[in-house]
C-alpha cells in the first residue's frame with residue numbers, strides 16, 4: 155500500500171530545519187510520492203533543490219498562486235513559463251482564483267488563471283487549482299476549457315455539491331485533506347455522493363493539519379490519517395483508499 159500526497163509544500167521555505175526528517179517520515183508512512191506546488195517563481199529554487207535530492211519521491215509543479223500576483227505579472231509569467239521545459243515538472247500549480255480576502259485583483263486573477271490553463275492545454279499537463287470563495291468566477295473560466303482534455307485537481311475542495319458534481323463531470327478530481335477529519339464538515343457528504351474514484355488525497359502541508367494535529371504544522375506523513383477518515387466515510391479499507399486515490403492521481407498524466 156502506497157499513497158500520493160497530491161499537494162504538499164515540502165521545501166525549505168516551510169521546513170527550514172528538518173526537511174529531510176519530514177520527507178523520511180512521509181516515506182516511512184508509505185507516502186512515497188509528494189507533489190510540490192509552487193506559489194511564485196521565488197519558490198522554485200527551494201522546490202527544485204528538494205526534488206534534486208529526492209527525485210523518486212518529490213515531483214514539482216510550476217505556477218503562480220492567485221493571491222501572489224505581482225504588479226508586473228507578465229514578467230513573472232514569462233519566468234515561470236521557461237521552467238515548463240524541465241522534464242521533471244509534472245503539472246501546473248497552484249493556480250486558480252481566491253476572492254476570500256480581497257476582490258481587488260479580480261481581473262488580474264482571471265487573466266493569470268486563464269493563461270496558465272492555456273499552458274496546461276498546450277503542454278498536456280494537469281493542473282492543481284486553488285479556488286477559494288471564487289467558485290462561480292473560476293468555473294466561468296474553466297467552462298472555456300470544457301472538452302479540451304484539461305485534467306487536474308481542485309485542491310482543498312471547498313465548494314458545494316453542485317460545484318463538486320460539475321467538476322467530476324468535467325473529469326477533475328476533488329482534493330481532500332485535513333478538513334475531512336474536522337467535526338461538522340460538509341465535505342464528508344459531498345465526497346460520499348461523488349465517489350472515491352473522483353478524489354485525490356493531499357495535506358497542503360504545512361497548512362491544515364488533520365485532527366489530532368489540528369493547529370500544528372502539517373506534514374505528508376499524516377496522509378494515512380486523512381485516508382482513514384475517507385475509508386470510514388466509504389466504509390471500506392484504508393488499502394482500498396490508497397489504491398484508488400493513487401490510481402486517480404496517476405491517471406492525470
Ligand SMILES: [Zn+2]
Nearest residue numbers: 161191248358
Ligand atoms: Zn498549497
